[in-house]
Amino acid sequence: MFLRVFALMVVCVAVTQLMNFGLLIAVQTPTAKLYTVGQAIDALQGKPSDDDFSVSKAAHVDEPHWTPRGERTEVAMAKALGVPVERVLISFPTPMLTREKIYDRASVPRPVAPPSIQAARDVIITGDFTASFRTADGQWETVTTSSIFEPWRWFVLWWLILSAAAVAPFAWALAHRLAKPIGTFAEAAERLGRDPRAAPIAIGGPPEIAEAAAAFNRMQARLNRYVDDRATVVGAVAHDLRTPLMRLGLRLEAAPDALRQACEGDIRDMEAMISATLSYLRDTSKQGARKPLDLRSLAETVTDDLGDRGEPVTLAPGEPVVIEGNSPALKAMLNNLILNALKYAGSADVSLVEAEGQAMIEVRDDGPGIAPEDIDRVFEPFFRGERSRNRDTGGIGLGLASARAVARAHGGDVTIRNRDGGGISALVTLPV
Template sequence: MTFRRGGAGSPLFLRVFALMVVCVAVTQLMNFALLIAVQTPTAKLYTVGQAVDALRGKPGDDDFSVSREEHFTEQPWNPRGERTEIAMAKAMGVPVERVLITFPTPFLTREKSYDRASVPRPMSPASVQAARDVIITGDFTAAYRADDGRWVIVTTVTGFEPWRWFVLWWLIVSAAAVAPFAWALARRIAKPIGAFAEAAERLGRDPRAAPIAIEGPSEIADAAAAFNRMQARLNRYVDDRATVVGAVAHDLRTPLMRLGLRLEAAPDDLRQACEGDIRDMEAMISATLSYLRDTTKQGVRKPLDLRSLAETVTDDMSDHGEPVTLAPGGAVVVEGNSPALKAMLNNLILNAIKYAGSAEVSLAEADGQALIEVRDDGPGVPPEDLDRVFEPFFRGERSRNRDTGGIGLGLASARAVARAHGGDLVIRNREEGGLSALVTLPV
C-alpha cells in the first residue's frame, strides 16, 4: 500500500524555531520601548531637619515611622554616616555619641570597608539651620538615645512609586503581546500529538478504521505514513493467520468424509465409536470457522441502542422457553456492528443458561462506558480458571462431553467482539454465588 505526502509542509522544527524567534523579537522590542519610555527613577531626598523633627516626635510627616527600642545595631564606620550624624547632633544640640544613622546595604553586595585614618574628619555645620538643611539621599534609619537610655528610631517609609507601577503594567502588556505567539506554538505542537492519540484509540476500537490523513509538517506526515503502514501490516498479519486457520479447518472436512465412507464396512461397535469422534471433529471445525468468521468479519458500524438489541435476544430466547430476564432501564447508545454484538450477547446468555440454568441481563452507562452484565446463579468458576476460560477450546466442564461442555469458543469469541469494539469482557465469581460476565464498550 502506498501513501502519498501531498499535504506535507515545511519541517516542524523550522516552524517552532521561527515562532520562538518571533516571540523573542517581540519581547526585545517591548523591552527596548520600555527603555525609551520610562524615566530614570530618582532617589528621594530628605533633610536632617525632617529626621530631627521625627525623632523629637513632631507629627505631620508620613514619610517616617517611629519606634522605641532597648538596643540599636550600629553599622561599620563610613564617611557618609559620620557627616550625617555630626549634622544631626548639631541640629538636636546633643553629643554626637547619642546619634546614629544607618543606610540600607545594596542587595547581594557587601558593606564597603573604610580606613578611618585616611579620611579627613568632617567639619560641623556652622549653624543649627545649616545642619538642618543637610541633604540625606535615599532611605535611612536614624536613632537617638534618649535620657532614659532607650533608643528612639526613625525609619523612612517607601511607598510603591509611580515608575514601578509603570514597569509592572508594561510587563503585563508584554506578556499579553507574546501570549498569542506562545499559544500558536503550543497548538502547533499539541495538535499532531492529539491526532496520533485519537488514531491510536481508533485503531484499538476498529483495526479497519480509515488511515490518518497525510498532512502537516514533514515530520508529522512521515509519522502518519508510518502509522498507516503499521496498521496495514497488522491487518494483513491478522488476515493471513485467520486465512490459514480457516483453510485448514475447512479442508479437514474432506478427509473426515472419506473416513466416514471407509467406516461403512467396519464392525458396528467400531463404526459407531469412530462416527461419534468424527461428529465431534466436525462440530469443532464448524465452531472454528464460525469463530474466525465472527472475529475477522468487518461489518458496518453505526449508532445503535444496546437495550433494543438485548431485548431482541432475550425475547427470542424467552419465546423458546429459556429462563432469561432483562432488567429495565433507559437507552444505551454505542457505535458498533449489530450482528457481532448480538452474537456476543447470545454467547454470554447461552453460556449462563448451559451451566446455571438461567441468566439475568442488565445494562447501564457510567463514566463514558456502556456496561452489559450477564449474571447467573450457577457454581461459578474456580479462581485459577478465571483467565483461562477465554482461551480457545478451553472448557471449564471437565467431562469432555460436547453436549454439556460445548466446544470452548463461546467466551473467546465474545471477548474478541468486545475488544474489536474498543471494550473488554471480564468474568468474576459473585459473592452471593454464581458468575458475572461484564462487557464494557465505549459510548
C-alpha cells in the first residue's frame, strides 16, 4: 500500500509539473497597456472613452511618493490642463513582490514641460496609474485605471483551473483508496458490537489491509471463544449441581418431617436458581438468525398473550418499526420487562416509537419504584430490589440482566429510571 500511495503521489506531482511546463510554453509575454495624458484628462472632464477608467471626487488625497516618472507625467498633465503643477498628482502602483525604490531628488534633473498642449496630451503613460486634479473649489477629481485582469491574467487563471481539474481524479483516487479500508473497519467494528457472530471481514486489497483484516477476524474469533468458554463452564457447573441436589433430596427421606420440609424448600429454591441460570446462559449466548422484523407486531404478540391471561397490559398505538434482529430473543426481552412490571406494580403500559434512527420501547408502571442507590445495580445478575428471600415475590434476579444482554447484543441498551409520578420506566433503545 505504501508503494501504491507513493506512486500515485509521484504521478500527481508529475502531472502538475507537466501542466506548469505547458503554461511556460503557451503563455505569451504580457504587454503593458498604454494610455496618454489626453485620455486621462478626457476622463476627468467626463468625456466618453473606450478605456477602463473610474473617476471619483474627494476633499483630500494623499501625496504620492516622489518618482521621476510621476513628476514628468505631472508636468505634462499640468501643461495640457493649463494649471500649475501643484494642482496635479500622479502615482503608480508598486507590484506586491517588488519593493518601492527610493530616489534621491537632488540627483535627478527637473523635467521640462512639452513645447505645446497637444504634445503634452500625447505623453504616454505605461501601465496602471492614478491621476488627481484639484479643481477651483478645492475638491480633488481622481481618475484610476481599472484594468485588473488583462487577457494574459485570464489565460493563466483558466490554466490553473485546468491544472486542478487534471489532478483532481488522481487526488480522488488516492483519497478513496485510503478511506475505503478505514470505512470497512468502522463498519466491521459497528457490526461486531451489534452482532458478535457476524460474518468476518473479507480479506483483500493491499497486503497491509489484508493483514489488518485477518487480525480483526482473529480478534473476533477469540472474543467469541472466550465468551463461549465462560458460558460453557458456568452452564456445566449449573447443570451438574442438579445431581448432588437430587442425592440430598433422597437422603432427606429418613430425616424428621420438620427438617425434611425445610431442606426440601431450600433444594427447590436452588433448583429454580439453576434453571434460571441455564435459561439466562441460553438466552445470552445463543445467537439465533437475524432478519428484518416488525417490532410493533412482536410487541403486540407479547402484550396480547399476557392480556389473554388476564394481565393488565396495554400497548399504545403507533406506526410499524422495522429492525433487524432475532425474534425469539427480542420477544423474551420484552416479556421479561413486562413481567417485571406486573410482578412489582400489578400493571404495565408499553409504548413503541422511532426517533433519530432508534427504536424506543418504554415499559411503564405505577409501582413503588426503586431505591436511588439500587438503580445502577438492578441489572446485576441475581440482584433483587425486593429484599425478602421469598422467590415467589422477589424472583431470581436474572430477568433484567437477561433483557439488557439481549438489547446490547442487538447494538442497543436498556435503562431504568424512577418516574416523577411514581413507578419506574424501562427504556429499550435498538438501532433501526
